[in-house]
Amino acid sequence: MFNIIPQPNEIIIKSGRSGFFLTEDTTITKVPLIIDEFRDFVKKTFDIRLHREEKNENCIILTYSDGIEDDEGYRIVCEDSVIEIIAKTDCGLFYGLQTLKQMLLQSFGKIPALEINDKPMYKYRGFMIDSGRYCQSVKEIKRFVNLMAMHKLNVFHWHLTEDQGWRVEIKKYPELTKKGQKRSHTNFGFKSYEGFFTQEQIKEVVKYCHDRFIKVIPEFDIPGHTVSAIACYPYLSCFDRNLSVATHWGVKHDILCAGKESTYKFVFDVLDELMELFPDKIIHIGGDEAVKMRWKLCPNCQALMKKEGISSEDVLQNYFMSRVNRYLNEKGYTSMMWNFESEAGTELLDKNIYWNACSLERNKKLVSDELKSGRTIVNSSTFPYYFDFPHGTNSLKKVYEYNPEIDGGHILGVEASLWTEYVKTRNKADYNLFPRIAAFCETAWSQPEDKSYDRFLYSLGEYYDYLNIYHVRYATLKQANPSRLRSDVEKIVFGRRIFHWQGLHNLIDDAKVRKIAEK
Numbered sequence: 001m002f003n004i005i006p007q008p009n010e011i012i013i014k015s016g017r018s019g020f021f022l023t024e025d026t027t028i029t030k031v032p033l034i035i036d037e038f039r040d041f042v043k044k045t046f047d048i049r050l051h052r053e054e055k056n057e058n059c060i061i062l063t064y065s066d067g068i069e070d071d072e073g074y075r076i077v078c079e080d081s082v083i084e085i086i087a088k089t090d091c092g093l094f095y096g097l098q099t100l101k102q103m104l105l106q107s108f109g110k111i112p113a114l115e116i117n118d119k120p121m122y123k124y125r126g127f128m129i130d131s132g133r134y135c136q137s138v139k140e141i142k143r144f145v146n147l148m149a150m151h152k153l154n155v156f157h158w159h160l161t162e163d164q165g166w167r168v169e170i171k172k173y174p175e176l177t178k179k180g181q182k183r184s185h186t187n188f189g190f191k192s193y194e195g196f197f198t199q200e201q202i203k204e205v206v207k208y209c210h211d212r213f214i215k216v217i218p219e220f221d222i223p224g225h226t227v228s229a230i231a232c233y234p235y236l237s238c239f240d241r242n243l244s245v246a247t248h249w250g251v252k253h254d255i256l257c258a259g260k261e262s263t264y265k266f267v268f269d270v271l272d273e274l275m276e277l278f279p280d281k282i283i284h285i286g287g288d289e290a291v292k293m294r295w296k297l298c299p300n301c302q303a304l305m306k307k308e309g310i311s312s313e314d315v316l317q318n319y320f321m322s323r324v325n326r327y328l329n330e331k332g333y334t335s336m337m338w339n340f341e342s343e344a345g346t347e348l349l350d351k352n353i354y355w356n357a358c359s360l361e362r363n364k365k366l367v368s369d370e371l372k373s374g375r376t377i378v379n380s381s382t383f384p385y386y387f388d389f390p391h392g393t394n395s396l397k398k399v400y401e402y403n404p405e406i407d408g409g410h411i412l413g414v415e416a417s418l419w420t421e422y423v424k425t426r427n428k429a430d431y432n433l434f435p436r437i438a439a440f441c442e443t444a445w446s447q448p449e450d451k452s453y454d455r456f457l458y459s460l461g462e463y464y465d466y467l468n469i470y471h472v473r474y475a476t477l478k479q480a481n482p483s484r485l486r487s488d489v490e491k492i493v494f495g496r497r498i499f500h501w502q503g504l505h506n507l508i509d510d511a512k513v514r515k516i517a518e519k
Contacts, residue, residue, distance in 0.1 A: 003102075061083070078115075125413055183246065267327075
């Protein structure tokens with residue numbers, strides 16, 4: 001039996017029929033783009049260049065059929081020296097080829113007669129990478145996209161704006177990438193850091209994703225996590241403060257002013273350019289960790305609250321997010337946001353905003369109630385789907401055995417996240433992501449009844465062989481499932497890294513703002 005990750009829904013071995021053997025005479029149906037990456041894999045792995053021809057005595061055939069109901073589903077039939085991959089769409093054929101790659105590798109090119117029937121569990125199978133703290137190169141982003149496609153993930157959530165750096169070119173506001181992309185240093189270091197993606201680079205990445213059947217959702221994080229924007233355009237803050245791009249990690253208290261019309265104009269202008277760059281009709285608008293201290297003191301925010309009958313600053317944020325959402329809706333887009341904690345709940349918050357449910361451990365009832373009432377929800381729970389956390393916190397076993405369903409209804413899907421405050425290099429990213437992403441993708445793709453942790457562990461040897469072809473620097477099983485002692489050490493080390501003096505800085509800065517407000 002083959003050890004495929006993610007596990008297909010059904011694998012049937014056929015007795016009494018001959019199978020398939022990869023040779024230098026093997027051909028593959030002419031389907032552009034879909035087969036290019038597969039042919040490169042075969043060449044790299046077996047030193048065989050597949051011929052682009054129609055059916056012969058030894059061939060791989062790609063066939064379209066409306067008999068496959070799911071747009072991403074596929075069937076593989078192998079017998080009598082022919083492998084036929086049958087799907088309704090190009091996407092289904094592509095996923096069938098991803099499965100075939102693993103089968104060829106494990107069998108040294110010799111596959112017995114069999115049939116595989118497969119389709120995904122969830123429509124949304126996402127991966128989020130933070131380019132705000134550290135800005136990866138286009139080449140690195142494409143590498144992540146390739147690895148996503150291998151795991152049959154289909155949504156790339158791209159976090160592009162942060163306190164510590166603005167990473168996407170906005171032509172109407174050139175200071176965002178002239179000044180906002182650069183910080184003077186990082187935490188207690190001394191070197192400056194900068195980087196951003198031009199609009200042409202963004203288009204290049206989006207096309208690259210689409211060629212691999214991956215949608216791209218950009219994140220423009222508002223109203224918090226916007227110090228880099230305020231540093232460029234001080235009028236965006238409540239008190240027109242002259243700030244520098246943030247240098248330290250942690251939550252900042254300077255956020256966009258919700259009481260000024262100029263703030264909304266800026267937000268809408270940025271969204272207009274993002275919609276030109278990202279055509280997949282969903283834009284993430286953040287909504288997390290927006291400290292309301294400035295709004296409590298701001299005459300503009302307080303005046304708006306009085307005018308609109310808004311009872312609290314938490315409700316004001318709901319108003320802010322809904323106003324932005326409606327602007328996107330008018331343009332044919334859906335907005336998505338993190339499910340932030342708020343005493344106001346969802347008062348004045350539009351019901352059609354998608355939620356990235358990350359703080360489930362603290363407000364699961366609210367998320368459940370929202371799911372029951374019709375809100376679309378993607379489970380991206382911090383525990384266990386934040387892969388910047390050490391393996392001692394979110395172990396491989398925890399990732400695999402976690403049930404993402406939420407009481408109240410069926411979720412749209414799941415998403416894993418890699419925040420990069422402490423993930424600066426590609427090797428560190430690989431170590432944090434793999435093999436946890438394999439455990440995650442089985443939850444995203446495989447049916448619950450087809451999952452088995454013991455079978456998954458047994459499959460890791462072949463999975464690591466697969467990753468070796470792509471030069472992935474993964475964690476070993478011992479590292480991914482650390483002992484209790486090692487887990488405790490990892491948690492202590494990680495906890496010490498995230499503890500710094502930024503909290504004290506916020507207290508001092510808050511005192512300065514209070515003096516400004518009193519004048």
